[in-house]
Amino acid sequence: xxxxxxxxxxxxxxxxxxxxxxxxxxxxxxxxxxxxxxxxxxxxxxxxxxxxxxxxxxxxxxxxxxxxxxxxxxxxxxxxxxxxxxxxxxxxxxxxxxxxxxxxxxxxxxxxxxxxxxxxxxxxxxxxxxxxxxxxxxxxxxxxxxxxxxxxxxxxxxxxxxxxxxxxxxxxxxxxxxxxxxxxxxxxxxxxxxxxxxxxxxxxxxxxxxxxxxxxxxxxxxxxxxxxxxxxxxxxxxxxxxxxxxxxxxxxxxxxxxxxxxxxxxxxxxxxxxxxxxxxxxxxxxxxxxxxxxxxxxxxxxxxxxxxxxxxxxxxxxxxxxxxxxxxxxxxxxxxxxxxxxxxxxxxxxxxxxxxxxxxxxxxxxxxxxxxxxxxxxxxxxxxxxxxxxxxxxxxxxxxxxxxxxxxxxxxxxxxxxxxxxxxxxxxxxxxxxxxxxxxxxxxxxxxxxxxxxxxxxxxxxx
Amino acid sequence: xxxxxxxxxxxxxxxxxxxxxxxxxxxxxxxxxxxxxxxxxxxxxxxxxxxxxxxxxxxxxxxxxxxxxxxxxxxxxxxxxxxxxxxxxxxxxxxxxxxxxxxxxxxxxxxxxxxxxxxxxxxxxxxxxxxxxxxxxxxxxxxxxxxxxxxxxxxxxxxxxxxxxxxxxxxxxxxxxxxxxxxxxxxxxxxxxxxxxxxxxxxxxxxxxxxxxxxxxxxxxxxxxxxxxxxxxxxxxxxxxxxxxxxxxxxxxxxxxxxxxxxxxxxxxxxxxxxxxxxxxxxxxxxxxxxxxxxxxxxxxxxxxxxxxxxxxxxxxxxxxxxxxxxxxxxxxxxxxxxxxxxxxxxxxxxxxxxxxxxxxxxxxxxxxxxxxxxxxxxxxxxxxxxxxxxxxxxxxxxxxxxxxxxxxxxxxxxxxxxxxxxxxxxxxxxxxxxxxxxxxxxxxxxxxxxxxxxxxxxxxxx
Numbered sequence: 001x002x003x004x005x006x007x008x009x010x011x012x013x014x015x016x017x018x019x020x021x022x023x024x025x026x027x028x029x030x031x032x033x034x035x036x037x038x039x040x041x042x043x044x045x046x047x048x049x050x051x052x053x054x055x056x057x058x059x060x061x062x063x064x065x066x067x068x069x070x071x072x073x074x075x076x077x078x079x080x081x082x083x084x085x086x087x088x089x090x091x092x093x094x095x096x097x098x099x100x101x102x103x104x105x106x107x108x109x110x111x112x113x114x115x116x117x118x119x120x121x122x123x124x125x126x127x128x129x130x131x132x133x134x135x136x137x138x139x140x141x142x143x144x145x146x147x148x149x150x151x152x153x154x155x156x157x158x159x160x161x162x163x164x165x166x167x168x169x170x171x172x173x174x175x176x177x178x179x180x181x182x183x184x185x186x187x188x189x190x191x192x193x194x195x196x197x198x199x200x201x202x203x204x205x206x207x208x209x210x211x212x213x214x215x216x217x218x219x220x221x222x223x224x225x226x227x228x229x230x231x232x233x234x235x236x237x238x239x240x241x242x243x244x245x246x247x248x249x250x251x252x253x254x255x256x257x258x259x260x261x262x263x264x265x266x267x268x269x270x271x272x273x274x275x276x277x278x279x280x281x282x283x284x285x286x287x288x289x290x291x292x293x294x295x296x297x298x299x300x301x302x303x304x305x306x307x308x309x310x311x312x313x314x315x316x317x318x319x320x321x322x323x324x325x326x327x328x329x330x331x332x333x334x335x336x337x338x339x340x341x342x343x344x345x346x347x348x349x350x351x352x353x354x355x356x357x358x359x360x361x362x363x364x365x366x367x368x369x370x371x372x373x374x375x376x377x378x379x380x381x382x383x384x385x386x387x388x389x390x391x392x393x394x395x396x397x398x399x400x401x402x403x404x405x406x407x408x409x410x411x412x413x414x415x416x417x418x419x420x421x422x423x424x425x426x427x428x429x430x431x432x433x434x435x436x437x438x439x440x441x442x443x444x445x446x447x448x449x450x451x452x453x454x455x456x457x458x459x460x461x462x463x
Numbered sequence: 464x465x466x467x468x469x470x471x472x473x474x475x476x477x478x479x480x481x482x483x484x485x486x487x488x489x490x491x492x493x494x495x496x497x498x499x500x501x502x503x504x505x506x507x508x509x510x511x512x513x514x515x516x517x518x519x520x521x522x523x524x525x526x527x528x529x530x531x532x533x534x535x536x537x538x539x540x541x542x543x544x545x546x547x548x549x550x551x552x553x554x555x556x557x558x559x560x561x562x563x564x565x566x567x568x569x570x571x572x573x574x575x576x577x578x579x580x581x582x583x584x585x586x587x588x589x590x591x592x593x594x595x596x597x598x599x600x601x602x603x604x605x606x607x608x609x610x611x612x613x614x615x616x617x618x619x620x621x622x623x624x625x626x627x628x629x630x631x632x633x634x635x636x637x638x639x640x641x642x643x644x645x646x647x648x649x650x651x652x653x654x655x656x657x658x659x660x661x662x663x664x665x666x667x668x669x670x671x672x673x674x675x676x677x678x679x680x681x682x683x684x685x686x687x688x689x690x691x692x693x694x695x696x697x698x699x700x701x702x703x704x705x706x707x708x709x710x711x712x713x714x715x716x717x718x719x720x721x722x723x724x725x726x727x728x729x730x731x732x733x734x735x736x737x738x739x740x741x742x743x744x745x746x747x748x749x750x751x752x753x754x755x756x757x758x759x760x761x762x763x764x765x766x767x768x769x770x771x772x773x774x775x776x777x778x779x780x781x782x783x784x785x786x787x788x789x790x791x792x793x794x795x796x797x798x799x800x801x802x803x804x805x806x807x808x809x810x811x812x813x814x815x816x817x818x819x820x821x822x823x824x825x826x827x828x829x830x831x832x833x834x835x836x837x838x839x840x841x842x843x844x845x846x847x848x849x850x851x852x853x854x855x856x857x858x859x860x861x862x863x864x865x866x867x868x869x870x871x872x873x874x875x876x877x878x879x880x881x882x883x884x885x886x887x888x889x890x891x892x893x894x895x896x897x898x899x900x901x902x903x904x905x906x907x908x909x910x911x912x913x914x915x916x917x918x919x920x921x922x923x924x925x926x
Binding site for chain 2: 003005007024025026027043044045070071072074099100101102103106121123124126127131132135136138139142143146150153155156157158159160161162163164165172174175176177178179181182184191192198199200201203205212215216217218219220221222227228230232234242243245252253395416417419420421422423424425426427452453454456458459460461462463
């Protein structure tokens, strides 16, 4: 369009020196005397601001001098380098047009606000330094993930959000209905008549697209989902949201080692991509949010992830001198304290733990020859604990059915899923990456509410 | 991984000639005599199949000869060119390993199936030629859209799926709740006590992310959403689904002309990208699904879209000799027959129609100086009618409030939205593209159920 982007000025400075240009954006601050003034402007295209210099020869110098923070203006002027100043360049304004003034009650005055306060104005917080950085990085992480899979020939599959089955049994689900709750239709027996509901049956919001996408892996070989998933869990923690996005790749003709290879390459690609494409934002996080961040990410990039079995992990934990709150014993689910000990104290880098006891894992995971463990795979990362969970899937029809019987699952509900094991079954594996967990990991932000534009948690569905 | 992808063999044939390679995939057909046999294999990476030649020196020649369609195998052998044959090359098998046999009741035997039948086995249909083409193109259209916006510096914003407000008032919504429908909590007055629900209030599934994403355009300038949206409309048509994906870009410091420019460039980018990246699939659609497809798409690529006002459109329609079912008169909403007449008979290319009567458009659209029309923008395309709907937004606080009063909207419900007009309001514009409509447009598929992996429509929420 007709404006020069501030990002362009920073990235290709020399092309614009001494040129007449037009920029537009929102005022971050104004300082003015009677003779001249300085405006710090952000145009939305870039993390950094640009300085505008104006003097009282401007027709509307007084009006502009008194503008509130947040006002929108259009500036024409000369772009000049300022080698002796703090900022590398500035614009000498020939004209400043007020596009939209800002009211004096603008909540984002120059002072620093707490993340807690900014959560109450989620529609305005992307205008702050911290959240402009967070949400640009969020966008870049999404781009990195799509690029990673698309460049490797994966097919992006949109698995459904509305589902008629609670397939994974993973936690509480949200019910979806168009029935009038004040006048629910009843069957002759007196129960609710879901045949009259929109879909003719009970429906919920999805908790995972994995079972659906497995059927697509049997057609396209390598596929992935990237979409919203939901948990109606009443847990008010910094790491849980009711609505979050998840990435679930699934690879055919692949085993648990291939699964780890893909997960490791993907994590490294995300980190490299964000470091390359958002150096200013990453420097900001490293300075103001999490001082060890870049060193920790570089450590991830520069090392092969450790790979151990669950049994080895238990052995290490049992032999350690660490006092754990939760006692360690073969068969337990690893707690965050155990995960962090392994990855922060023992290996000091990300660690894959594979082959977990079957009783603490899902029905679809491949039984190992020991008949005690399944080919599950969790990726633990320093600072956060589990970041990825996955497995090789049980591809043997009879073993899968036996496991379903053992766990009391109704085979009729899964007949379509069992078809994948009946018509050309192949070794296959996949994993789930919580998108917000990944963003927290690369930004150092510690509350999931601060990496989702409009977060949904218990008692919070505003805006 | 350890297998050579069939796509790789087609794209870089010369590198593999006379090499020993290993491929894996699913059998599309087997023909065998006592002495030798031919297998047509699809490995999921590519639309085209590869031919395997084997003879009875293979240990398991008899077993392999009797495999059913759909069986999964791993083939080692020599890759050789076959200049005199129908297929360009084949693999002379040294070994064939059966990874997973297929049961004789496999529903996808070699004969051709109707799309209607294939809808009943949505978990298997991506294994057919038509649906492997549809769902690979679906993935490519998504990639094209992300590339288009990301390469232009747009920030991808995930607007919420769960919403506490029916902001756009666009049709029926799905209710979301965790309350036990058999035991709904009541207030003292006897109405349902939504304070006890998960979010402490009534919540629904989103119908649009536009209002939310506008707040992000005021921070990042150029933004877009790409996520699922929902309509609980009881309409059983080939063009409506209850769950579909939508793309909603929003640009700050932009007017309705910029809006049209972005929409036109985006549509052309999508078409060019799919033609470049899926030539085999597009040739298939052009041959078997819609014979005029490629000519129509080329016509779109090679022409500037027409741009007319609603008033001009009405004038053209009134002067035409065409018999319309719905009478034409200034003030009516254009019907599909009118849209198709304009784009197919008059302009023979896509047409933007702008400046619609305010009474048939949404409250947030910018009032034009005539006080009768708003800066709405619809893109009509030959063969389908409306494919994009958008507008420049009303950026004047007072005018927006007046319009909301006129339409009886509660300002308290929109206070966060009004904030964007209070703190640095700027001219801005955006539009919505139905993702599935775009896929139907580039593939020629005529039923929305056939471009969604697991479609959700009235009485249909299977798998």
